[in-house]
Amino acid sequence: EAGVVQSPRYKIIEKKQPVAFWCNPISGHNTLYWYRQNLGQGPELLIRYENEEAVDDSQLPKDRFSAERLKGVDSTLKIQPAELGDSAVYLCASSSNRELGKLTSYEQYFGPGTRLTVT
Amino acid sequence: AQKVTQAQTEISVVEKEDVTLDCVYETRDTTYYLFWYKQPPSGELVFLIRRNSFDEQNEISGRYSWNFQKSTSSFNFTITASQVVDSAVYFCALSEVNTPGRRALTFGSGTRLQVQP
Secondary structure (H helix, E strand, O other), rough: OOEEEEEOEEEEEEOOOOOEEEEEEEEEEEOOEEEEEEEOOOEEEEEEEEEEEEEEEOOOOOOOOOEEEEEEEEEEEEEEEHHHHHHHEEEEEEEEOOOOOOEEOOOEEOOEEEOOOOO | OOOOEEOOOOOEEEEOEEEEEEOOEEOOOOEEEEEEEOOOOOOOEEEEEEEEOOOOOOOEOOOOEEEHHHHHHHEEEEEOOHHHHHHHEEEEEEEHHHHHHHHEEEEEOOOOEEEEE
């Protein structure tokens, strides 16, 4: 089974430029997440999709960040314009929300991430 | 609000030593999951173990074992007979079940483990 695919793996841009990241989740996973991981810290959620609907985007800086998940499969995260503080690793994850007895597992599988450097 | 604390920033051991990584969590939800993830130098987060809040039975899986104690809100992870390949950053994470907006993972800040040959 193929894992979560992300591209590009690395991106270097100048501040004020736009940038986009792409994610293809594991086949059949209806939930997709975008996280941002700053150096030396744990990942933090930016947005969560259930199929094509964004159900949790409270942490997404909407003035410059946007995301879409057309057709409920692939997703794109965009930053426009980028700022120096946006330098980080952007991680995509997906989960299938498996039923485990009385509980639903939200076990997430992560892609390799995109390391963004803004100069 | 939910919170995960990993007080150990970095641990260094010699190969074959046992090592325990500490994790303390905070949540108001009565139903939640706890996870451990490994992040090797390549950067990809690798799922290791999952535990739900109803099951405090501690288990061993190969060289990995974990100790979940609700009374102290701790979910510690032990690697037995550590190997150089275990060198990575380890993250503890929490996912609340009954709060739809919190089903994403809340991560701790990570513990960097270095296993010396």
